[in-house]
Amino acid sequence: MTLQIHDKILLTGAAGALGQVLRERLKANCKVLRVSDLNDVGAAADREEVVQADLGDAAAVDRAVAGVNAIVHLGGYSVEGPFEPILQANIVGVYNLYEAARKHGVRRVVFASSNHVTGFYRQSDTITPAHPARPDGLYGVSKAFGEDLSRFYFERYGIETACLRIGSSFPEPRDRRMLATWLSHGDLHRLVSACLDTPVLGHAIIYGVSDNAVTWWDNSSAKHIGYRPQDSSDPFREAVYARTTPPDLSDPAAVCQGGAFVTAGPFESK
Amino acid sequence: MTLQIHDKILLTGAAGALGQVLRERLKANCKVLRVSDLNDVGAAADREEVVQADLGDAAAVDRAVAGVNAIVHLGGYSVEGPFEPILQANIVGVYNLYEAARKHGVRRVVFASSNHVTGFYRQSDTITPAHPARPDGLYGVSKAFGEDLSRFYFERYGIETACLRIGSSFPEPRDRRMLATWLSHGDLHRLVSACLDTPVLGHAIIYGVSDNAVTWWDNSSAKHIGYRPQDSSDPFREAVYARTTPPDLSDPAAVCQGGAFVTAGPFESK
Amino acid sequence: MTLQIHDKILLTGAAGALGQVLRERLKANCKVLRVSDLNDVGAAADREEVVQADLGDAAAVDRAVAGVNAIVHLGGYSVEGPFEPILQANIVGVYNLYEAARKHGVRRVVFASSNHVTGFYRQSDTITPAHPARPDGLYGVSKAFGEDLSRFYFERYGIETACLRIGSSFPEPRDRRMLATWLSHGDLHRLVSACLDTPVLGHAIIYGVSDNAVTWWDNSSAKHIGYRPQDSSDPFREAVYARTTPPDLSDPAAVCQGGAFVTAGPFESK
Amino acid sequence: MTLQIHDKILLTGAAGALGQVLRERLKANCKVLRVSDLNDVGAAADREEVVQADLGDAAAVDRAVAGVNAIVHLGGYSVEGPFEPILQANIVGVYNLYEAARKHGVRRVVFASSNHVTGFYRQSDTITPAHPARPDGLYGVSKAFGEDLSRFYFERYGIETACLRIGSSFPEPRDRRMLATWLSHGDLHRLVSACLDTPVLGHAIIYGVSDNAVTWWDNSSAKHIGYRPQDSSDPFREAVYARTTPPDLSDPAAVCQGGAFVTAGPFESK
Amino acid sequence: MTLQIHDKILLTGAAGALGQVLRERLKANCKVLRVSDLNDVGAAADREEVVQADLGDAAAVDRAVAGVNAIVHLGGYSVEGPFEPILQANIVGVYNLYEAARKHGVRRVVFASSNHVTGFYRQSDTITPAHPARPDGLYGVSKAFGEDLSRFYFERYGIETACLRIGSSFPEPRDRRMLATWLSHGDLHRLVSACLDTPVLGHAIIYGVSDNAVTWWDNSSAKHIGYRPQDSSDPFREAVYARTTPPDLSDPAAVCQGGAFVTAGPFESK
């Protein structure tokens, strides 16, 4: 169920893969959707506004945030990589976003964190958001920073945030790991909507994952969000097995939750 | 599923709102239903007995309890208020009830406790019955007393009790808080039946709540009761949002689980 | 170390065994010590005030509380017994005390709770204040009520309370159970002083026990109180063993932490 | 969903009740099913191999294990009884099995453990695989040994094992206890398949139980297995109640999870 | 403090290194000390009895146990090795011992378990007896068996046992690992005495370790035993560092708590 209870929502990262997915769907959640990205997001459609902004540019972020009621923050550097761009987008950028939210009185943020905050747990562990962070790279560390910063803004300034530790949100699961981590696009929107709609959000961490039979994450500590996935990776399982080979259990990338991220670095910065 | 495995059940508080709801339904659980209240409960229907009793009157309570196999104890003072009536109904009254149960060999009690035992938790917390009590008023404290007393009677005398921390049991949810706390009348009966039927109950605490998407309570520690809700507040959500305003997050009554109870007192006693 | 940081402290139950112990010692903690009891406490000594009060009498309790900065509440019915006197002293009485504290702006209470709140744990369990209550009688239930009520007054009105689950405070340990539960009179005063002195007390539960080798209680969740026992039952152990017989492990009174309390009831009320 | 991802699976205990159930069904999981037992298992059917083996005979076990990809180990002594046969089958036998698996490079084992590893918990407890073992007899102790041994072979040699603490796997639940412990034959196969199929199993413990309303076990720590029961004891409940009497709560066999096992011993060995 | 509260104690494994240490000291705990071993223990000294017994021989064990009040069970195979001798001594042997204790009414056993029950935890983990077993070899698995078996005999027959997960009990610490695991001979006796003396032991698990600054084990769940170590590895630290090299952190034997045991196997059995 989608409730149109916000006048204006800012969607950052609107030019990215998930940004495009949510751009259409979030219009059901608000009267006007403001879309923003560093890259070109095209022209404003009906009930849309476009504000181009580099997250590392505080003034631009301030302009993007001014006047909205809620923020869905997908923007940022979204894979493992060199430190500089991660620093600018995911650390300076998220700081700029929260400072703008504070100044403009925005009360609720949905923040795209990542399962890579806990990527060094094994795929045979079932974990909850209360387990200590075990980031699997600079990307994961930067997402942990965002979670911590948003916690501070909640405790100090009352800005509510849901940190979504998104698994793998693709049209369908691509490999055996994604049988556990898959978040359908429909469930992604359901999850974001739940965060936008729940009466009292507080500061919450929740894994973004569909109703897959095999999973590593227990969201029972975040029942107040009211997220109910309706999709599952299970119908894809047989096909995935048919086209992939069994994991090599001596390879950390095969047994750790973070998959290939756990062996990706280091990326030398220029 | 309702099993008629008890010969005679005592229902206290039968004149109250929930008492009336259960009076009809509990007849499926027993051969004879004895209904009791301080107030007039009308004439005995088929397969009913009527015993009027003031919970504060030990002799009257003793008469009400004599000869039954199980007790569903809804009786008592059921809102926040002055200390004297709460004391008489919820402290002296529950003591009288357990003493009568002990003397007459009653083996199982379903006790209507309340979510107000833990009302000072925030609506963004997911809690379990193992979380320490944080009562939100004299009413909540009195219900915690009942839970503790019943624990003692279980450990000392073997009387099994299910403490139901009932959320909000109304025909439908009235406000945004009740989207989380709503317990349909059907689920109320299912829950009470589960407590009456489970082979071994022991001393258990369980939140009384329907299968609402947004909830604050995790009952996984009481799986042995076998309660399976079948209703949900979700179909009511859109209408509730339409007729209510967003919570003011600086108001404890808006962010604490107990809602308006947390700011209700003190009520001066005469 | 004892700090004289309170102008006037009320000591209730001053005529009781522990009341007499603390009456002398608490004068080091304040400029004036007001002593109160239902029974005669004798004439006021230097820097003392005497206010006789029945805890069940709200007006008398109000007079006893008026004008003090802090309360050490030992008053009440202190053994297992019939319900009526426990009700009056430990339930109505503690309510009267907190209402008076609220009205008169008293900010801190040291409340003599009891190990009998958790008396049904076994002597081979090591428990913390976070373990659920398992009261071993009406007395233990009444002390749990006091803990819950004080929690409410802390959350609602900011009155800080330390609930001391006192073990066995006697001049020396009398039996094998007391080797574990003994709280020397010196340590009792140290504990009360720590509660009176710590900068921020909040609402805390702590077991009142000396530094005995054998113990069942882990106070590490209450380090902020700063209690450091200096006595131990160990020097008494050999003598205690010499004059007592081994426990009968089939007797609940021998293996439960509450000792003889767990088989004491019921006491019929008149 | 059953995936045929293993070339050859060894099923031990194939002549037993559950062995016969799985013999037919596991053929969907592999190209060839090798069946083994101490007793006669009849002739090899299509896509079957037969290897008779006494678990206590290391050489025979070695032959049974040679050449398979995975093992479903149902073999052993499966009720409470004298120490010798339990020792040979469940201790020496399981050691022989893991040594053979190590030597032959078998990577995954599904081991039939038992709820009797934790049989001394009460039926009013909800427990998880992380709760300490409380075996209810020599049989339960021997199953705990198998769990520990398989843990060692996982940590030391990388052999993955799922320890299934099977409840009561019969065509239908026979008594009130089995309403909680029942594992349908279909769900048994689903559970074993899930263990055989999940990409990364690690070393996991999971209770083998259908989707019964009343249950004592919380498997949320083993979500990575992906087991989803589809049957329930609930439709049998009314009939079970009709033909059985209420439990005697003073009898450990009635209130402990292990049922009659908890009072079964000792069986004198010859 | 040592109390002579037992008439006759059986010490098994009396010919071993720790057996010889305790043989002298335990005479302070009883009137008569019965010493037993598979190997020759020499002649009986004053207040001693000698009973030679192979733990694998039930009748011999029965004779050794007959007539004692308590047992200190050091006997068994005490290092990693082939399965057969471990099976006979540590599995069959401990079963024989408990059966004899049951038949002869012995009420308390001090059982020498081992830190190798949890040897696969890392040296940077602080663990408690509630952490799941992670045995580092067949020896560790056999000790876990003894712990589980004794738990069963406690729950079923009331025989109290302390399972001592002994670290490294030598005259002084030999290497860097032993700085954490060292248990002085004096503290070994203190620990055994505490287990023999505490009024109610129940079934307890405790790590056997001196008061070393660096340690991996938290015994706060076993405070009821009353063990207070008086020695420490600290004075030996400088010398140990001087004669040893830093650990190779890529070697499991260097970083796991079990040390060299974790890479010791397999030992082929004949």
Place this chain on the structure above:
Amino acid sequence: MTLQIHDKILLTGAAGALGQVLRERLKANCKVLRVSDLNDVGAAADREEVVQADLGDAAAVDRAVAGVNAIVHLGGYSVEGPFEPILQANIVGVYNLYEAARKHGVRRVVFASSNHVTGFYRQSDTITPAHPARPDGLYGVSKAFGEDLSRFYFERYGIETACLRIGSSFPEPRDRRMLATWLSHGDLHRLVSACLDTPVLGHAIIYGVSDNAVTWWDNSSAKHIGYRPQDSSDPFREAVYARTTPPDLSDPAAVCQGGAFVTAGPFESK
């Protein structure tokens, strides 16, 4: 006890208050102490090297790190303040440090984190390093970043780090809050030495605090470090009380562990 087991240690932040304290003392831990700071640290003393470096300058940090065996990282921005300098010193700086450590094969880092990582807990909470971060400002968030980053470098590259959540390290406690948070200079050195000396450090978090009676922190999860404080704030308590006033419990700065930090921001960046 201080062991000289490192050839060369790098001390960053050597010009700061704590840097000066450790500069003298750490010479006992190594043959050569390399001191570094952004500011002038004076000339190199005997067995010293001086390398000036701005933490935000990767090349300078690389030069400072080259050739050392271990790092004590005090450098950084050490109070709440504007984002830019915190970003440069505590985020970019700590990244530069770990990259340098990775490139040069440094195996162990002692990282000065801060109690402000958990500053929003109340002074009546006793917390452990496993409690979720609740940073009280940008400074606290930046220290949480350092903890997370070092966790990643441990899991990915094996670099061991101790994160010291230092309380208040001054010559003596200055106010009532510091009675709980005080870390004497002697204990600071003991703690750093313990981290440098322990055989296996792993990745550990520990609060840096002396043996104060009143404390909020439980370090029992980090026993493997072997830190034993020898100082205490207790002798200063009477004087501190005499010159300070009671806390205003309605002020977050008075009741939160972070003290004045929790209300310090925001600091506008230029």
